[in-house]
Amino acid sequence: MGSQDRSAFKYSWEEAIAILRADPAHQDLIFHSYLSADLADNARRFSASAEFAETLRLLAMKAPGARTVLDIPGGNGIAAYAFAKAGFEVTTVEPDPSPSVGRGAIAATLASSGLNADIVDAFGENLPFAGGSFDVVYVRQGLHHAADLPKMVREYARVLRPGGILFAGREHVVENYRESLEAFLATQVDHQLYGGEHAFTLPDYRAALDGAGLNRVLELGPFDSCINLYPVSVQELRQSLLASRKGRHLARLLPTAWVTKIGLWWLRRRKEPGRLYTFVAAKPGGKL
Numbered sequence: 001m002g003s004q005d006r007s008a009f010k011y012s013w014e015e016a017i018a019i020l021r022a023d024p025a026h027q028d029l030i031f032h033s034y035l036s037a038d039l040a041d042n043a044r045r046f047s048a049s050a051e052f053a054e055t056l057r058l059l060a061m062k063a064p065g066a067r068t069v070l071d072i073p074g075g076n077g078i079a080a081y082a083f084a085k086a087g088f089e090v091t092t093v094e095p096d097p098s099p100s101v102g103r104g105a106i107a108a109t110l111a112s113s114g115l116n117a118d119i120v121d122a123f124g125e126n127l128p129f130a131g132g133s134f135d136v137v138y139v140r141q142g143l144h145h146a147a148d149l150p151k152m153v154r155e156y157a158r159v160l161r162p163g164g165i166l167f168a169g170r171e172h173v174v175e176n177y178r179e180s181l182e183a184f185l186a187t188q189v190d191h192q193l194y195g196g197e198h199a200f201t202l203p204d205y206r207a208a209l210d211g212a213g214l215n216r217v218l219e220l221g222p223f224d225s226c227i228n229l230y231p232v233s234v235q236e237l238r239q240s241l242l243a244s245r246k247g248r249h250l251a252r253l254l255p256t257a258w259v260t261k262i263g264l265w266w267l268r269r270r271k272e273p274g275r276l277y278t279f280v281a282a283k284p285g286g287k288l
Contacts, residue, residue: 009195014098016193032231039109043081050226063165065288066135077106080117090117124152132161139168149208157212162285169278172199184274214281228276
């Protein structure tokens, strides 16, 4: 089950972001989504974020020899910038030509910083690269936009070298494609404008990875990593749990470490529609 038809919606992705940028009510959303009009600042903030630092740490563990990265979708260039700044050889794929949120934005961001990456016009389901071209396929908030999730993941597996890593971060998960998906979409202000948001069930993500012949080596749930928490930090989450009414009551009886553990258990049990997961999967057959 893929993304829905956008023909019923009035605006393009670029127009939707322009509308949200101009609305004071959505300034925090735009800022924390790295979608402000200041492209260079978006890229610098993401490169310096705890999320990207943790991403690099995990890649160093799972693919210590990795040098080449396919960044897809490229969006406005924050990940292409961050990986290039970290010393990787970067190819970024983005079908939107926009100077605000697409290939034009990527080119401008890289040019202003003196960094380099190959920028390619393509979709994830049909990549113009030979098999075994990349050490890492990095997908930030991209799998859940797939028109054909199994086909997309097969393409990512195809272009990975043996031993290469597919890193899919911050993917939205729902329980089903009825009430749960509808509840998630109803909370997405950008979706109300351009209609491009979507989410898959956890079994469907796992089946797509398995069906592509990849080995799932790490799965991070909504509260397992700072990658899935942004813009909230791990410390801020703990403080919030301890400051809650239930947290304060429990802290009278239990050590704070137990209070936070109980709070995290409760949050995970809620299974909020659209909650974030990160998947790390390896292509069999070698080491980088």
